[in-house]
Amino acid sequence: MYRLHDNITSGNAYKVRxxxxxxxxxxxxxxxxxxxxETREPEFLQKNPNGRIPLLxxxxxxFLAESNxxxxxxxxxxxxxPADRLQRAQAMQWLFFEQYNHEPNIAxxxxxxxxKIEMTDFRRQAMPVKRADGIAALGVxxxxxxxxxxxxxxxxxxxxxxxxxxxxxxxxxxxxxVPFPSIRRWLNRVAAEPNHVAISDTTVGAIx
Amino acid sequence: MYRLHDNITSGNAYKVRxxxxxxxxxxxxxxxxxxxxETREPEFLQKNPNGRIPLLxxxxxxFLAESNxxxxxxxxxxxxxPADRLQRAQAMQWLFFEQYNHEPNIAxxxxxxxxKIEMTDFRRQAMPVKRADGIAALGVxxxxxxxxxxxxxxxxxxxxxxxxxxxxxxxxxxxxxVPFPSIRRWLNRVAAEPNHVAISDTTVGAIx
Numbered sequence: 001m002y003r004l005h006d007n008i009t010s011g012n013a014y015k016v017r018x019x020x021x022x023x024x025x026x027x028x029x030x031x032x033x034x035x036x037x038e039t040r041e042p043e044f045l046q047k048n049p050n051g052r053i054p055l056l057x058x059x060x061x062x063f064l065a066e067s068n069x070x071x072x073x074x075x076x077x078x079x080x081x082p083a084d085r086l087q088r089a090q091a092m093q094w095l096f097f098e099q100y101n102h103e104p105n106i107a108x109x110x111x112x113x114x115x116k117i118e119m120t121d122f123r124r125q126a127m128p129v130k131r132a133d134g135i136a137a138l139g140v141x142x143x144x145x146x147x148x149x150x151x152x153x154x155x156x157x158x159x160x161x162x163x164x165x166x167x168x169x170x171x172x173x174x175x176x177x178v179p180f181p182s183i184r185r186w187l188n189r190v191a192a193e194p195n196h197v198a199i200s201d202t203t204v205g206a207i208x
Numbered sequence: 209m210y211r212l213h214d215n216i217t218s219g220n221a222y223k224v225r226x227x228x229x230x231x232x233x234x235x236x237x238x239x240x241x242x243x244x245x246e247t248r249e250p251e252f253l254q255k256n257p258n259g260r261i262p263l264l265x266x267x268x269x270x271f272l273a274e275s276n277x278x279x280x281x282x283x284x285x286x287x288x289x290p291a292d293r294l295q296r297a298q299a300m301q302w303l304f305f306e307q308y309n310h311e312p313n314i315a316x317x318x319x320x321x322x323x324k325i326e327m328t329d330f331r332r333q334a335m336p337v338k339r340a341d342g343i344a345a346l347g348v349x350x351x352x353x354x355x356x357x358x359x360x361x362x363x364x365x366x367x368x369x370x371x372x373x374x375x376x377x378x379x380x381x382x383x384x385x386v387p388f389p390s391i392r393r394w395l396n397r398v399a400a401e402p403n404h405v406a407i408s409d410t411t412v413g414a415i416x
Contacts, residue, residue: 049348050305058294066308069300076293085284086266092277097258100274100307122333129330140257 002027004205005047005055007034009114011107011165012067013054014199018161019074022195027205035115067165068095071158080158090152094159097140098166105134107166110173131174138180141167145182149189156193164190169199210235212413213255213263215242217322219315219373220275221262222407226369227282230403235413243323275373276303279366288366298360302367305348306374313342315374318381339382346388349375353390357397364401372398377407 002020006013006029020027032038032053040051048055048065056064056073064070072095075081082088109130112123141163144151151159168187170177177184190196197204210228214221214237228235240246240261248259256263256273264272264281272278280303283289290296317338320331349371352359359367376395378385385392398404405412 049351050309062294064294064297064301066301066304068304069297072300073293073297085281086270086272089272089277089281092280093272093274096274096276096304096307099304100312101258104308104312122337125330125333143257 003030003057005030005053007032007053008202010053015067015161015165016054016070017204018197019071021197021204029205068099068162075158082153082157087153091157091159094151095162098162101137103166105130106170106173106175114172134175142180142182145186160190211238211265213238213261215240215261216410218261223275223369223373224262224278225412226405227279229405229412237413276307276370283366290361290365295361299365299367302359303370306370309345311374313338314378314381314383322380342383350388350390353394368398
């Protein structure tokens with residue numbers, strides 16, 4: 001059985017919990033206290049030298065890191081990744097957009113606020129920059145979703161899962177989604193997909 | 209013929225030029241002056257709403273953005289992307305690592321320095337943070353490359369191309385590679401691969 005090295009508040013880890021749940025794949029969850037830097041301890045660094053969750057243990061001692069790489073791995077040959085070559089590349093495009101333009105802004109601001117991270121001079125200066133860049137990323141999403149149901153083609157895919165993870169909790173970072181009606185309709189569509197689970201659901205993974 | 213919307217100083221764009229050259233695929237290069245924000249003008253934003261190069265025009269009006277998504281697209285069914293499912297996922301892991309832990313630090317610092325970007329208060333505060341995070345990313349690479357020739361399996365792949373792009377010019381951002389001997393040996397191996405081209409080579413793309 002897969003073991004997911006996890007943190008329940010992490011949107012990156014939630015992506016993996018959501019896809020595993022929607023694939024009906026049971027898994028074991030190992031929770032790490034990221035506020036106590038448990039993923040920077042020597043025992044964890046042996047598993048992932050980059051010191052981050054989520055980390056999927058495919059077999060004892062065999063690890064895969066990076067949330068979106070894990071999504072690609074799990075989605076292969078399923079309807080969560082388009083079979084068409086161009087659409088598959090477009091899914092990749094949105095996965096990289098998510099990690100470069102979206103997560104470092106929207107997720108990071110949420111993390112600083114909800115985990116009560118110390119406001120260093122750097123973070124104080126970075127906050128308005130990240131807020132503006134996060135809003136710009138939401139603008140790119142809104143424009144793309146106008147007249148579309150899903151990010152790629154005509155079906156729900158890992159591109160939607162990756163972007164949903166931190167968009168649906170963006171308000172926790174102070175991002176107002178009222179100016180983004182297409183995004184709000186899309187969030188509702190994602191939440192209505194079969195076997196959807198909530199980010200806070202600690203019971204995921206068990207066979208139901 | 210592919211058209212690459214390009215900038216010759218960009219490591220992200222260089223990844224695509226390098227892979228296209230190594231695949232012996234001819235392409236047309238369209239150069240943008242990023243210092244004059246040419247990729248933020250309305251005509252370009254119609255091509256890529258995210259306002260960034262590289263952008264690969266697969267056919268007239270059909271565009272693919274995000275350098276690493278373009279690498280995935282071009283490498284499919286070639287020896288630049290492993291056929292083994294786990295190794296393919298490991299390649300993805302390094303591509304996401306590159307865009308999250310490496311490029312925003314090493315490439316951004318290089319950009320601020322070499323393009324003589326105005327040192328705002330934010331950038332002044334961010335510089336030492338990005339320098340430390342960039343060195344940490346190099347540390348993860350060094351540890352992985354100790355005893356390995358390539359990032360994934362036993363062959364050169366798009367994981368190597370993606371990480372080479374900004375590592376081999378890291379000195380332009382003030383990153384010293386002397387403490388990273390495994391990285392330096394790997395850089396030499398990458399540069400010795402067939403059909404390698406330099407980042408500054410403006411003649412790439414033409415049929416030779």
